[in-house]
Amino acid sequence: MEELKAELKGKIIEVLNLEDITVEDINDDDSLFGDGLGLDSIDALELIVLLDKGYGIKLSDPKQGKAIFESINTMADFISKNRTK
Amino acid sequence: MKGKCFIQGIGAVTAQGVWSLDFFNQATEITQAKAYAQQPSYKELIAPNMIRRMSKGIKMGIFAAQQALDEAGVEDLDGVITGTGLGCLEDSEKFLKNILDNDEEFLTPTSFIQSTHNTVGAQIALRLGCKAYNFTYVNGAVSFESALLDSLQQLEAGDAQSVLVGGIDEISGHTFTLKQLIGEVKSDEVCETIRESETRGVNYGEGATFFVLRSSPTMESYAEVVDVCIQNRLELGELKEFIDGFLQRNKVERAAISAVVIGNTGDMGYDYYFDRFGRLFEDRSQLYYKHFYGHSDVASAFGMATAAYVLKTQEIPEEIVWKTGKQMPLNYVLLYNQYKGRDHSLVLLKRS
Numbered sequence: 052m053e054e055l056k057a058e059l060k061g062k063i064i065e066v067l068n069l070e071d072i073t074v075e076d077i078n079d080d081d082s083l084f085g086d087g088l089g090l091d092s093i094d095a096l097e098l099i100v101l102l103d104k105g106y107g108i109k110l111s112d113p114k115q116g117k118a119i120f121e122s123i124n125t126m127a128d129f130i131s132k133n134r135t136k
Numbered sequence: 137m138k139g140k141c142f143i144q145g146i147g148a149v150t151a152q153g154v155w156s157l158d159f160f161n162q163a164t165e166i167t168q169a170k171a172y173a174q175q176p177s178y179k180e181l182i183a184p185n186m187i188r189r190m191s192k193g194i195k196m197g198i199f200a201a202q203q204a205l206d207e208a209g210v211e212d213l214d215g216v217i218t219g220t221g222l223g224c225l226e227d228s229e230k231f232l233k234n235i236l237d238n239d240e241e242f243l244t245p246t247s248f249i250q251s252t253h254n255t256v257g258a259q260i261a262l263r264l265g266c267k268a269y270n271f272t273y274v275n276g277a278v279s280f281e282s283a284l285l286d287s288l289q290q291l292e293a294g295d296a297q298s299v300l301v302g303g304i305d306e307i308s309g310h311t312f313t314l315k316q317l318i319g320e321v322k323s324d325e326v327c328e329t330i331r332e333s334e335t336r337g338v339n340y341g342e343g344a345t346f347f348v349l350r351s352s353p354t355m356e357s358y359a360e361v362v363d364v365c366i367q368n369r370l371e372l373g374e375l376k377e378f379i380d381g382f383l384q385r386n387k388v389e390r391a392a393i394s395a396v397v398i399g400n401t402g403d404m405g406y407d408y409y410f411d412r413f414g415r416l417f418e419d420r421s422q423l424y425y426k427h428f429y430g431h432s433d434v435a436s437a438f439g440m441a442t443a444a445y446v447l448k449t450q451e452i453p454e455e456i457v458w459k460t461g462k463q464m465p466l467n468y469v470l471l472y473n474q475y476k477g478r479d480h481s482l483v484l485l486k487r488s
Contacts, residue, residue, distance in 0.1 A: 066244075068188040089185055096245050104242040 056127045062105060066097050079123045087122075095120060107135030141291045142488055143358040143444045144210065144298075145348035147203025149173050149196040150429050150438065151341050155203060157445075160453040163428040165329050169322040170307050171341040171430040182263070189246050190259065193224045193306040196344035197256035198263060201300055205264075207356075208348035214296030215269035216261045217287050218304060219279035221433020223253030225308040233310075256304050256344075269296070277475035278366045279303060280345075280437040281483065285364045291351045302346030303434025312340065320476075330427045333402030341430015345437035347444075357488040358444035359469075362386055365482040370474070375412050379472070382482045394466045395421040397443045398458060399473030401431040406477050413472045414459065421452055421461035428456075436473040440483060443469040447487045 060074040063083075067090065081087040084095075098120055102108040108130065110116060119129045148155035151171035152163040178187055178195045181202055187195065197218070205211070222228075227250035234243055249255070254272035261270050269290070273282035280303035290296040315321040322328065322337040330339075349361065365382045383390055396417045400410040414422050423446065429438040446452055450466050471483040 070184065070188050091185070093189070093245055093249075100242050100244045104238070 052127060052131060055131060056123050059123055059126055059130070062101060063098070066101055067094050077123060081122055083120050083122060102130070106130050106133075108133050139292045139294050139351045140353075141288050141349050141351065141361040142353040143347050143361060144350045144354065144356065145204040145206070145208030146346070146358065146441045146444060147200035147205075147207070148343060148345040148438060148441060149176060149200050150343040150345075152428055154199070155345075155441065159445075160428070160455045163455060165427045166339050166341060166430050167327045167329055169316065169324050169326060169337075169339055170312060171339060172307060173341075173343045189250065191224045191226045191250050191306065192342075193220075193226070193304050193344070194250065194256050194259050196306070196342075197302065197304045197346070198260055200302060200344040200346040201260045204300065204302070204346040204348045208298075208350070210298050210348050210350070213264065213266050213268055213298055213300050215271070215287065215290055215299040216257050216264075216266055217269070217271050217273070217283045217299060217301045218254070218257040218260075219273045219275070219281070219283035219302070219434050219437070220253050220256065220304050221274065221276055221279050222305055222311070223274065224250050224255050225306055225311055227251040229308050229310050260300070275479075277433045277436070277473065277479035278368075278481050280434040281364055281366050281473075281481040284361070284440070284483065285366065287349050288361055288364055291349060294351070296351070298348060298350045300346060300348055302344060303437035304344040305342055305432040305434050307340060307342040315340070328402060330400060330402035330424065333404060336403055336405040338401040338403050338431035339426075341426070341432055341435060343429060343432070343438070345434070345441055347437075347440070353488045357448075359447040360486040360488045362388075362484040362486050367480045368478055370480045372409060372412055375409065376416060378480065379413070379416060379482065382484070383470075386484055388468060388484065390416065393417060393420060393468050393470045394464050395423055395446065395452065395461065395469050397423045397425065397439050397469060397471040399426060399431075399436055399439055399471075400424055400458070401426050403476075406474070409474050409477065409480075410472070417461075417470075419462050421457065422459040423452065423456045424458040425456060431475070433475070436471065436481065436483075439471050439473065440485070443471055443483075443485050447485055
């Protein structure tokens with residue numbers, strides 16, 4: 052699980068082009084949206100594509116996203132339970 | 137009464153760095169086939185959560201626009217008008233590559249949003265909170281002149297008092313490999329200045345050049361934009377008639393032109409148009425600028441900055457002299473540009 056979390060942080064930084072942010076700067080329970088990392092709705096779409104492309108997970112209900120993308124912990128937990136690749 | 141159009145502020149991001157009044161003294165002649173712009177620091181201008189999604193074309197556009205606005209001291213704009221030949225090419229390539237690599241799946245929004253040609257004008261307006269007229273022209277090598285013509289008409293008609301107008305183009309990987317393969321851009325092995333060029337193709341330069349234009353002059357005005365003319369196709373034998381017709385409609389004699397600014401590129405295939413143009417102004421100072429900016433579809437915007445600088449300072453830096461002419465007060469400067477024998481343009485500037 053720790054390996055997956057580190058991988059996720061790296062992918063998020065790369066996909067969202069988060070300049071000046073390193074893997075070490077993101078805590079596992081930091082909010083990804085709002086006051087935490089400050090991501091927005093376009094980033095949410097990028098994260099949905101990341102789940103699909105990287106882990107073979109298609110989100111059938113977009114409303115799920117809010118809970119899944121709350122933090123690295125919630126994302127990693129969801130991915131580990133649902134990944135197909 | 138027909139309104140007028142004065143250049144109040146200039147901003148640019150180029151291969152030489154950003155626009156300044158000692159720009160030409162510090163510039164180094166371009167010899168490489170692809171001249172990448174020296175990127176200034178954008179952090180002071182653009183919020184971190186915005187900057188991470190912006191391609192260099194957008195960032196260069198925002199910087200050059202702000203530089204022009206700062207110099208003009210203008211906050212309320214009646215229009216943001218841009219010209220670009222190829223738009224935000226890096227993101228266009230990224231988006232198309234994603235389509236191919238992922239078999240039309242997993243398409244993310246960012247590169248698509250940024251790939252549209254009007255993104256630069258839109259981002260400038262968003263950042264300024266400007267809800268006025270916003271238009272982008274994509275007309276090959278007269279993209280900037282098209283934007284300038286629109287600006288001029290808006291100001292002359294009294295529909296606008298101040299307009300931000302500029303041109304942006306960026307270099308990307310794949311497109312420029314293709315441009316080199318077909319000979320539009322010189323190959324990487326060629327290392328020639330414009331004056332020494334013996335090959336076809338151009339040294340390409342990316343960048344952004346912006347102007348604030350106003351309907352009324354101030355003591356700080358650079359110059360008046362008198363008129364703009366565009367013609368897509370023109371035979372060499374029709375060039376004289378094209379120029380004379382343009383000057384006649386503006387009631388300016390050819391003899392009244394103090395200096396000309398030509399867009400020669402060192403392309404052995406098409407620079408003969410500039411040679412013919414130069415012969416019509418044999419004894420006048422002939423100035424050039426693409427040896428510092430490189431060629432692009434909107435490089436002529438930097439040509440206009442060069443002409444405006446000369447008119448304001450009444451000095452011609454030796455670094456931009458293509459051919460020396462007789463000494464005379466600089467009252468009218470005529471710019472001529474074309475690319476590959478097409479997209480001919482004339483811009484007439486007058487001392488303000």
